[in-house]
Amino acid sequence: EVQLVESGGGLVQPGGSLRLSCAASGFTFSDHYMDWVRQAPGKGLEWVGRTRNKANSYTTEYAASVKGRFTISRDDSKNSLYLQMNSLKTEDTAVYYCARVAVTPNGYYFDYWGQGTLVTVSS
Amino acid sequence: SYELTQPPSVSVSPGQTARITCSGDALPKKYAYWYQQKSGQAPVLVIYEDSKRPSGIPERFSGSSSGTMATLTISGAQVEDEADYYCYSTDSSGNPLFGGGTKLTVL
Numbered sequence: 405e406v407q408l409v410e411s412g413g414g415l416v417q418p419g420g421s422l423r424l425s426c427a428a429s430g431f432t433f434s435d436h437y438m439d440w441v442r443q444a445p446g447k448g449l450e451w452v453g454r455t456r457n458k459a460n461s462y463t464t465e466y467a468a469s470v471k472g473r474f475t476i477s478r479d480d481s482k483n484s485l486y487l488q489m490n491s492l493k494t495e496d497t498a499v500y501y502c503a504r505v506a507v508t509p510n511g512y513y514f515d516y517w518g519q520g521t522l523v524t525v526s527s
Numbered sequence: 528s529y530e531l532t533q534p535p536s537v538s539v540s541p542g543q544t545a546r547i548t549c550s551g552d553a554l555p556k557k558y559a560y561w562y563q564q565k566s567g568q569a570p571v572l573v574i575y576e577d578s579k580r581p582s583g584i585p586e587r588f589s590g591s592s593s594g595t596m597a598t599l600t601i602s603g604a605q606v607e608d609e610a611d612y613y614c615y616s617t618d619s620s621g622n623p624l625f626g627g628g629t630k631l632t633v634l
Contacts, residue, residue: 439623449562449570449613451623501569508576511617513560515581517569 406430406516408502413521420492420525426485426502426518434458434480437505439514440487442498450498454505454512455485470496492525499523529553529618531626538632545601547629549614552595559597560615561590563608564628570613574599601631609633 412424426438437460440452453466455476464476475488485502499522503514531551539545549559558577562570572581574590577597587602597616601608614626 448628449564449615449625451625454623506575508558510558510576511621512623513558513572513575513615514562514570515572515575517571519569 406504408504408516408518410500410502410518410521413500413523415524415526416492417527418492418494418525421488421490422492422523424487424489424500424502424521424523426487428483428485428502428504431504433478433483437507437512438476438478438485439503439505440476440485441501441503441514441517442496443501443520444495444498447498452487452500489523492523494525497523497525529622529624531614531616531624533612533614533626533629535627536630536632538634539604541606541633542603545604545608545631545633547599547601547612547614547631549597549599549616549626550595551597551614551616551624551626553618554592554595554597554616556619557616559590559592561588561597561599562613562615563610564613565610573612604631604633606633 407429409427439454456463473491477486499520501520502518504516506515561574563573564570577592578590589600
């Protein structure tokens with residue numbers, strides 16, 4: 405059974421930093437691209453960023469709203485995905501989900517999601 | 528910038544057919560996907576590649592796509608289908624994009 409479990413959320417002041425983790429199990433983590441998706445309170449889903457697998461050089465991509473502030477990394481030996489968030493803004497307040505990516509010739513989609521971890525940016 | 532447009536809300540009575548639409552200029556060339564999100568829970572994939580249903584998803588859920596519009600159909604909607612539904616696709620450059628979401632009310 406595929407499982408994704410996020411951790412590391414909490415309350416942080418504007419300008420601060422936070423590191424989220426996602427522990428994966430039930431599949432060969434190293435084979436998969438992995439993404440972060442967030443959802444502000446009462447709002448819709450917003451893609452945050454992606455890390456590709458080793459075969460694709462672990463390249464990363466980010467949404468314009470977080471580029472230069474957020475960094476995605478992974479440790480395949482620990483089946484873990486990370487999101488380092490710096491220079492946090494109040495508008496970064498959201499539930500952050502890690503999601504496994506399914507790659508098709510036509511594009512990408514998310515076939516499994518974690519339960520999410522809440523990040524609150526407030527003074 | 529590219530957008531996927533959904534109606535904010537759809538309301539049906541139990542047993543009726545609910546249809547939720549998603550429009551986007553790239554949909555003639557890109558698959559649409561649909562996610563169900565119940566209150567306080569993570570999204571769940573209910574339709575992939577326009578019309579395929581993952582294992583474990585009830586048969587009353589179906590999808591279709593024609594031109595610039597994709598449609599999620601719930602035939603004989605149940606009270607437990609009440610949720611937010613998001614369409615998802617990628618733009619011509621492969622960038623991920625979600626629609627704004629549709630709140631389905633079944634009562």
